[in-house]
Amino acid sequence: MKIESTSNRKTTTPIKVCCTPDERQTLIEKAGQCGLSVSNFLRTVGLGFGIVSLVDHRKVDELVRINGDLGRLGGLLKLCLGNEASFQHVSTHGYKEQIVATISDIKANQASMKAIIKQVVKP
Structure with missing residues (x-):
């Protein structure tokens, strides 16, 4: 499966994830470290694709x-x-x-x- 950026993705149905405020902050930080939005980060991880960190x-x-x-x-x-x-x-x-x-x-x-x-x- 390939992740594609489409212009109509905003019109698709979102998936909500319940998490604590600490978990939310961790997700935001990890997405930022990878240079991704939280949505893109969760989609990429959830679909089993590897994440590349920006830190060398x-x-x-x-x-x-x-x-x-x-x-x-x-x-x-x-x-x-x-x-x-x-x-x-x-x-x-x-x-x-x-x-x-x-x-x-x-x-x-x-x-x-x-x-x-x-x-x-x-x-």
Whole structure:
């Protein structure tokens, strides 16, 4: 059986589904994740067709890896800053402030990436 989009589908008889408000919200979210209307989502699932998610999990894994790399980079920069004796000659050139700003930027990027990942991948 093939799902076809027809102009007269609005004139066909709807099927009502009883569900709790939580179930309704879940259906709306899942349909949105697939880029479908709730009606189209339920029709596609009900007729046994596969649903393709818009979330590319490989890209999410890549974001997680980059987040880890940023954390390691920040750790190395903190290690450099922690050794004040070897860092005294650099501070006169203004590099110390630039490195501290870089660490701050890394933390901000990590926070942004985590927020995006949480929005994209829901348990």
